[in-house]
Amino acid sequence: MILLIKQIDKMASNSFFARQILAGIPFVLFLVTGAVGWTQTATDTISREEKLSDPVYMSWVASEPVGRCVSCHVMGPTDAEIDSGRSGDLTSFSRRSEMMHWLQKDKHTIARRRVEPFAAEQSEDELLKLYERLDAQIEKAIEGYKRRGETIDRSQVGLESIPEEWIGQSNLLSRRICDKLWGSGSVTTEAGYAKFRDHCLTCHGGYHAGASGFDLADLDNAQLGIDCLYCHQQGENDQWVAPHQVPEKWRLKPPQEKADSGLRNLVDTSNQARLCMDCHVGNRSKNMFVSHEMYAAGHPPIPSIELQQFCAEMPQHWQTPRQLYESLADYPQRNDYFNINYPGLLDSANAGEVFWNTRKMLIGALVARQQMLDLYIQSESAQDWADYSLYDCAACHHELRSNSLRQQRGYVGAPGRPRQYEWPDALLTIAYLFSGKETLAESRGLESKLDQLFSEQPFGDPHRIAANATELHDHISTAIDAVEQKPVDARIALAVLRGLATTPKSKLVTYDAARQVVWAMQTIATELELDGKPLDPELHDRIRQLGNPETTGISSSLPSGRKQFIYPDRLETDLHLRAQYDPSRLVAQLKSLRTDLAQAAK
Known part of the structure; x- marks a missing residue:
């Protein structure tokens, strides 16, 4: 950041735009007047001037197709209008605050911009491009507001500091990675940037083969990250767009009918x-x-993932099913909507009483395991097999000491051979058990067989592992179907919480596996509180403290929102915690919790 500030100082000597910023004469940043011109309400905590001063926000509202989404979802009714009943029944499905959460806080919105491989000497040029782009919008903004009979106080609009979301340390890291992988400076060529696109922007930018806007020549006008349609639309099929704007007909269509028209379910x-x-x-x-x-x-390192915790920390920009159920209290077809979208689940339960977040945690654990199995299946060819990242990093990257925890625990087969990641297994037993006792027994048999296959020879035989992984994958699909049909209530959630507290030390040897258990327990404790059946405050606080490094050596916090950066600060802290991790502290805390949780269930 010091480097960037020095560059801004340098820019002041030869750039009209930079001189204006440094002199305190801010820009009016505006392109789509309708997207920022609504009346302020209690739920719109970000002022119009702040929105106009946010280059990320302004870039998205001016882009297609996000601009089309914004035109309805941001200009739609406020929470207050919905609660008052003035906006109609079905508008309760979508609130302005949800879209604003995505536009202003979600890290996915800048996933590409944050990793564009810029060298340090490019910082000046990139900031100049930003300022010039925003300056070009001034006349459009002034003209737009004049037509509306409004004026903007320029003294309250503009960039007061360098926007780190636009360019920062993560961009420099990305450039160093590209230089090491494909040769110094190669990413500045069309061929080199294509490698970055093919290997990196599939996740960071939503790229897929043949997609436009992802070549080096497109960089100045490229979208900043993952847009609305990447998640909500299947491929190029946009037949859903027009009918979904007629909510009274659209909302009660079956999910498959919506999916057939292109809307992802x-x-x-x-x-x-x-x-x-x-x-x-x-x-x-x-x-x-x-x-x-x-x-x-x-x-x-790619961290382990507990689905509910990750969704909550995006932050989540949609209502949970429980929240939606409450929002639709006066909607006469509320039960029809839930029965259509969750067939079979609510035959014996009320949607307002289901522990949806705990259910998501259980389903997420099963899907995570399936996804790891998919990697083995997809890697079956000799060319792709035995890449070290298919195996547990901590099996090699851990402390070197005599009589270590891994030695004490013992090994499946020959010691020292690459083994599967352990973190997906941390929540599997409880998820398998919830799907049915028979499922648990059959799954454990297949899991044990897969462990043996990995230990029979270094890296395992790809064909035998892929065959076993396929069988287990199909079995987990059956388990997922079963879990999706079973409502989780407060009693079951508390039983799952107690079960997690009995996790044996042998499953907590790796940091990622232990953190999965902590995240899951915190998910359940939080949902019990939301349901109005909270644990004793002291007990809840002890579960919260499981994610406190001073208590267990584990941090359950995630870098939420656009303003928190994974690199370098979060990464250095995370690596330090991993290096120092000892499961004994967590095991002691879980042992203490078991008795008290058993008492809470009585």
């Missing part, structure tokens, strides 16, 4: 999980895979 929790885990676990068929070579070049 994200009401289905397993579909939502697969979409997230394509990037957060990997999908080689879509070229979403961080190889060991990429890690060695400097790519930060």
Whole structure:
């Protein structure tokens, strides 16, 4: 950042735009007047001037197709208008605050911009481009507001500091990684940038083969990250767009009918999980895979993922089913909507009483395991097999000491051979058990067989592992179907919480596996509180403290929102915690909690 400030000082000597910023004469940043001109309400906590001063926000509202989404979802009714009943029944499905959460806080909105491989000497040029782009919008903004009979106080609008979301340390890291992988400076050529696009922008930018706007020549006008349609639309099929604007007809259509017209069915929790885990676990068929070579070049470790915690910290820009159920209290077809979208689940339960977040945690655990199995299946060919990143990093990258925890625990087969990641297994037993006792027994048999296959020879036989992984994958699909049909209530949630507290030390040896258990327990404790059946405050606080490094050596916090950066600060802290992790502290805390949780269930 010091480097960037020095560059801004240098720019002041030869740039009209920079001189205006440094002199305190701010820009009016505006392109689409309708997207920022609504009346301020209690739920719109960000002022119009702040929106106009946010280059990320302004870039998205001016882009297609996000601009079309904004025109309805931001200009739609406020929470207050919905609560008052003035806006009609079905508008309760979508609130202005949800779109604003995505536009202003979601890290995915700048996932590409944050990793564009800029060298330090490019910082000046990139900032100049930003200022010039915003300056070009001034006349459009002034003209737009004049037509509306409004004026803007220029003294309250503009860039007061360098926007770190636009260019920062993560861009420099990305450039160093690209230089190491493909040669110094190669990413500044069309061919070199194409490699960056194919290997990195599949996750960071939503790129897929043949997509436009992802070549080096497009960089100055490229979208900043993951847009609305990447998650909500299937491919290029946009037949859903027009009919979904007639909500009284659209809302009660079956999910498959909506999907046939191109809208991705994200009401289905397993579909939502697969979409997230394509990037957060990997999908080689879509070229979403961080190889060991990429890690060695400097790519930060991909952390384990507990679906509910990650969604909450995006931050979440949609209502949970429970919140939606409450929003639709006066909607006469509320039960029809839930029965259509969750067939079978609510035959014996009220949607307002289901523990949806705990349910998401269980389904997410099963899908995460499936996604790891997919990586083995997709890697079956000799060319793709045995990349070190397919195996547990901590199996090699851990403390070197005599009589270590791994030695005490013992090994499946020959010691020292690459083994599977342990973190997906941390929540599997409880998820398998919830799907049915028979499922648990059959799954454990297949899991044990897969462990043996990995230990029979170094890296395992790819064909035998792929065959076993396929069988287990299909079995987990059956388990997911079963879990999606079973409502989770307060009693079950508390039982799952107690079960997690009994997790044996042998499953908590790795930092990522232990953190999965902590995240899951915190998800349940939080939902018990939301349901009006909170744990004893002291007990809840102890569960919260499981994610406090001073208590267990584990941090359960995630870098939420655009203003928190993974690199370098979060990464250095995370690596330090991993290096120092000892499961004994967590095991002691869980042992203490078991008795008290048993008492709470009585």
